[in-house]
Amino acid sequence: MPSAETSAPAVSSEQLRVRLADVEPQIALGALDGRYRRDAAPLVDHLSEAALNRNRVHVEIEWFIHLCVEQVLDGLPPLSAEQIDELRGIVSEFGAEEIAELAEIEAETVHDVKAVEYFIARRLQGLGLGELTPLVHFACTSEDINNLSYAVGIRDAVEQVWLPAARTALDGLSALAEAAAEVPMLSRTHGQPATPSTLGKEIAVFVHRLSRQMRRIEAQEYLGKINGATGTYAAHLAAAPTADWPGIAERFVQRLGLTFNPLTTQIESHDWQAELYADIARFNRILHGLCVDIWSYISIGFFRQIPVAGATGSSTMPHKVNPIRFENAEANLEVSNALLDVLASTLVESRWQRDLTDSSGQRNIGTALGHSILALNNVTKGLRQLDVAEDVIAADLDANWEVLGEAIQTVMRAEAIAGTPGMDSPYERLKELTRGRRVDQQKLREFVDGLGLSEQASSRLRELTPAKYTGLAAQLAGEHARR
Structure with missing residues (x-):
């Protein structure tokens, strides 16, 4: 007979529901703004919506200054160095209050770039440049x-x-x-x-x-x-x-x-x-x-x-x-x-x-x-x-002596060109010896000793091991390991 505990209904989805969207600080939907915030945070300064708006203010201010410096319109007064610094201060001082203000303006304009224009126009008044408000966003489309x-x-x-x-x-x-x-x-x-x-x-x-x-x-x-x-x-x-x-x-x-x-x-x-x-x-x-x-x-x-000290490798298998x-x-x-x-x-x-x-x-x-x-x-x-x-890498190498078959058949080809007799069908002979089976050091040496190679070639092959058969790998690594 089931106990009261096992017969009780599961917690309903309604009971599980929590208004996470209302939690402060607000819980992020995306991983980059939540779990991985620390890694992605540096990008906020450049590619967030707030950064985009700051950059829009930056571009608008610089275009304003540029038009004045270039004197593109009759009647444009020259800007003093102090005025230029004050204009650029609108960008350098852009922060939380400015972000909120822009949001309020955009709620009225329903246009993000137009909101930036009005945001800058407000500040021109405070800088004594109100008469130049028409120069903000001059001849510009949003793009x-x-x-x-x-x-x-x-x-x-x-x-x-x-x-x-x-x-x-x-x-x-x-x-x-x-x-x-x-x-x-x-x-x-x-x-x-x-x-x-x-x-x-x-x-x-x-x-x-x-x-x-x-x-x-x-x-x-x-x-x-x-x-x-x-x-x-x-x-x-x-x-x-x-x-x-x-x-x-x-x-x-x-x-x-x-x-x-x-x-x-x-x-x-x-x-x-x-x-x-x-x-x-x-x-x-x-x-x-x-x-x-x-x-x-x-x-x-x-x-x-x-x-890592204190870290868990697996929730159930301690060795991992x-x-x-x-x-x-x-x-x-x-x-x-x-x-x-x-x-x-x-x-x-x-x-x-x-x-x-x-x-x-x-x-x-x-x-x-x-x-x-x-x-x-x-x-x-x-x-x-x-x-x-x-040690693991070395053991893996030592268990695969058959990889030297490439070296042996290539030396046989070179010996054949040099006129050494008995060097016919080198690839086929090594294939027969090595394919589908493990070949140890002794079997390879016996094979090499029975080939009739020149003393020089035979000596090179007898000294060869899988660990020594790496060509120029170490040299290439040394030359190209640095970017």
Whole structure:
């Protein structure tokens, strides 16, 4: 007969419901703003909605100053150095109160860029520049401000946050490649025992590949435009027909530290963004391959994981230390690439002179980079917890003497060319000896001794072991372990 406890109904979903959305501080929906906030936090300064608005204020203020400095309109008074500093102070002092004020203005305008214009206009009055309010957002469409604001934010996010995280991870990988440069290791091609290498050389391959991608990202151009509603400078010329507006625009974009795009529709075409996201996604994919390889090396014992004091490796199996850093990195690289691939493919398209699909799309840039940074940080931490198990690697090598069959048949080919008799069918003879069976040192030496090789060739092969059959691997690792 069931007890009262077992017969009682389960807790209902209604009873389980908690108004988490009302909890203060508010509970995050996304992992980057919740569990992984610490890793993604540096991006907030560059790619959050608040950062976008600050950058819009920055671009609007600089355009205001630029128009005054260039004296594009009759009657524009010159700005003093003090006035320019005060104008730029609107940007440097942008904080929580300003964010809230902008939100209130946008609630009325129902337009984010227009809200920025009104926000700046309010401050001009306080600076004694109220008569110049019409110069704010002069001859601009929203995309003139947005494309430059995004370019500044993305540039700074990549250069100040993503690239430093990538360099740190790559430094750790380089150190591992150097430390293991001379550690002989059985290679596996198609998952099968193959010609030995060194662990350091195999890690250096990833260092080399990732370094190439990083150099592409470091050389990225960040483009911008400020040419009006359809890219024709029509309003500019209507107001100031004698001004060199393309030249004015180019100088302004370059002053922001960006590359000028001279020909666009209403929007800057975002091609540079697609290029950047494709490069970061490719970097991510190579890093994903590294995580898979290291996970696999851990699984066969080539690496021991250094336990973290007090950490639990498994909830039920005390002996385990799970490779969670590399698994976490894999998952976040996949999420990052899903977003980067969508952004790279969709941002290059726009209906006729402009549609608004890019507006929602670009708001996910921070999330895409955030998952990549989270992965990079996990790789960095995971690498620090690895210890090379040279004894396991050596035992694996010693159990696979048949990999020397390649060396023997290649020496036989060379001997045949040199005129040594009895060197016919070298590949086939080694295949018969080694395929599908384990061959130990003694059997290989007996085979070599019966070939009739020259004394020099015979001596080289008799001294060869799987651990010594690594070619130039150690040298290559030493040359390419550093990015």
